[in-house]
Amino acid sequence: MSKLYIGTNTKMYKNIAQTASFLEALGRQTADLSRESMELFVIPSYTALDRVSATARAAGIRLGAQNMGWEDEGQFTGEISPTMLAEVGVTIAEIGHSERRHVLGETDEMENRKVHAALRHGMTALLCVGETKAQRAHGIADEVLRTQLKEGLFGVDAARAEQLWIAYEPVWAIGVGGEPASAAYAEARHAAIRQALFELFGAAGAKIPVLYGGSVNPENAAALAAQPDIGGLFIGRSAWDAERFAAIIRQVLPIFADKAEGRRRS
Numbered sequence: 001m002s003k004l005y006i007g008t009n010t011k012m013y014k015n016i017a018q019t020a021s022f023l024e025a026l027g028r029q030t031a032d033l034s035r036e037s038m039e040l041f042v043i044p045s046y047t048a049l050d051r052v053s054a055t056a057r058a059a060g061i062r063l064g065a066q067n068m069g070w071e072d073e074g075q076f077t078g079e080i081s082p083t084m085l086a087e088v089g090v091t092i093a094e095i096g097h098s099e100r101r102h103v104l105g106e107t108d109e110m111e112n113r114k115v116h117a118a119l120r121h122g123m124t125a126l127l128c129v130g131e132t133k134a135q136r137a138h139g140i141a142d143e144v145l146r147t148q149l150k151e152g153l154f155g156v157d158a159a160r161a162e163q164l165w166i167a168y169e170p171v172w173a174i175g176v177g178g179e180p181a182s183a184a185y186a187e188a189r190h191a192a193i194r195q196a197l198f199e200l201f202g203a204a205g206a207k208i209p210v211l212y213g214g215s216v217n218p219e220n221a222a223a224l225a226a227q228p229d230i231g232g233l234f235i236g237r238s239a240w241d242a243e244r245f246a247a248i249i250r251q252v253l254p255i256f257a258d259k260a261e262g263r264r265r266s
């Protein structure tokens with residue numbers, strides 16, 4: 001894994017005009033950075049997707065959706081189907097963000113259906129996993145992660161592993177009031193995730209990028225990026241200003257290049 005995977009989910013912030021100007025600015029701020037060494041992605045609100053799709057494509061920024069229904073069509077009021085998302089240029093389906101699991105009550109079984117739907121439609125499934133503060137306190141973080149991965153990815157063929165990205169986002173680290181995980185803590189969980197992916201997919205599992213998310217900021221990004229099992233960063237608040245986001249990207253790109261070079265040599 002040699003690329004840096006880096007992106008943002010704008011949650012229920014940024015209307016259409018704000019998303020468009022954010023993407024234009026991010027495109028400008030990162031125009032000189034090769035996309036060969038980086039997968040840059042933005043996951044805005046549904047209403048902005050169609051409007052910003054061409055801008056994102058032209059800027060080499062992949063577009064994701066924050067959620068997705070698992071059927072192509074049907075009697076599912078309020079859901080948006082994979083075909084509808086593909087129609088507006090979405091190539092990444094974010095699945096199981098902590099706010100969807102813990103605020104809106106989504107289950108591992110629902111995430112699993114969404115993963116299969118994304119894969120069936122040729123999208124990247126970005127499955128988010130993470131333990132709560134209580135689960136961490138009870139010493140069961142790795143068990144929770146293993147369960148979310150094994151339930152969420154149940155029935156996925158190893159041949160499809162290249163369509164999977166994982167985001168490790170500890171619930172206690174996310175959002176306003178979240179405390180960022182230390183680099184050492186995050187690395188230990190990433191190692192547990194790697195082990196579960198190996199059990200699921202064998203060698204193909206080792207190639208799945210696992211991103212860290214949860215209060216990433218300009219102060220902690222470099223230390224997180226330097227960890228061997230952290231394959232990228234998934235950022236909320238600190239990425240919503242294009243200049244600030246681009247500064248983080250520039251900070252961590254050389255760290256990933258060094259890690260890739262180290263792996264090539266070893």
Ligand code: 13P
Binds near residue numbers: 174
């Ligand atoms: P924050 O970086 O604001 O904690 O949000 C992280 C996140 O939820 C990304 O999906």
